[in-house]
Amino acid sequence: DQQVKQNSPSLSVQEGRISILNCDYTNSMFDYFLWYKKYPAEGPTFLISISSIKDKNEDGRFTVFLNKSAKHLSLHIVPSQPGDSAVYFCVGGSNYKLTFGKGTLLTVNP
Amino acid sequence: DGGITQSPKYLFRKEGQNVTLSCEQNLNHDAMYWYRQDPGQGLRLIYYSQIVNDFQKGDIAEGYSVSREKKESFPLTVTSAQKNPTAFYLCASSMPGTSGRYLDEQFFGPGTRLTVL
Numbered sequence: 001d002q003q004v005k006q007n008s009p010s011l012s013v014q015e016g017r018i019s020i021l022n023c024d025y026t027n028s029m030f031d032y033f034l035w036y037k038k039y040p041a042e043g044p045t046f047l048i049s050i051s052s053i054k055d056k057n058e059d060g061r062f063t064v065f066l067n068k069s070a071k072h073l074s075l076h077i078v079p080s081q082p083g084d085s086a087v088y089f090c091v092g093g094s095n096y097k098l099t100f101g102k103g104t105l106l107t108v109n110p
Numbered sequence: 111d112g113g114i115t116q117s118p119k120y121l122f123r124k125e126g127q128n129v130t131l132s133c134e135q136n137l138n139h140d141a142m143y144w145y146r147q148d149p150g151q152g153l154r155l156i157y158y159s160q161i162v163n164d165f166q167k168g169d170i171a172e173g174y175s176v177s178r179e180k181k182e183s184f185p186l187t188v189t190s191a192q193k194n195p196t197a198f199y200l201c202a203s204s205m206p207g208t209s210g211r212y213l214d215e216q217f218f219g220p221g222t223r224l225t226v227l
Contacts, residue, residue, distance in 0.1 A: 043200050043218030089152055096141055096160055098216060100152030
């Protein structure tokens with residue numbers, strides 16, 4: 001039972017354009033959501049988060065949107081840079097526990 | 111320099127042997143976690159500990175054991191009962207409420223890649 005789904009295993013965009021990574025969830029008990037970024041053979045690093053009572057959170061080039069009625073969230077990166085190339089995990093959080101999606105590999109081409 | 115260390119980075123063991131993965135943090139975090147990542151998969155929670163001398167099973171605890179005798183340390187033992195132990199293991203820690211944030215941001219170590227031969 002996959003509670004957090006990232007249906008696109010990979011995404012490729014041009015430098016300077018917008019990257020949109022999507023995520024759907026089934027567990028209504030998540031209190032918050034996070035996005036983590038991960039490079040190969042390294043631990044994930046926190047990118048941005050959003051409370052379940054908000055619909056948008058912005059931090060520099062990164063914006064996360066939450067649509068609770070659709071149980072959908074998305075991460076927007078604009079403008080995209082080659083250094084953004086990594087695997088992005090959508091994560092649902094509740095009571096100390098995080099539930100990870102399978103990740104989306106983002107490739108930003110120069 | 112605060113952070114989480116995991117050692118070793120690469121570990122090889124023969125089938126049937128128990129192996130213990132180290133995780134140490136000097137962030138003064140109360141909570142610590144162990145995850146496993148397999149190719150093309152997200153991270154799956156093995157065990158977590160909210161305070162010293164207490165821990166709970168995660169989603170895939172079978173074949174693993176942990177201890178939390180010190181706040182800084184949360185070692186994971188992969189036992190011979192674990193059917194598919196070859197994976198990338200990640201340790202994390204968190205301190206809910208830190209810096210006025212209630213969101214449980216977890217900080218991850220660099221990981222240990224375990225290969226069972």
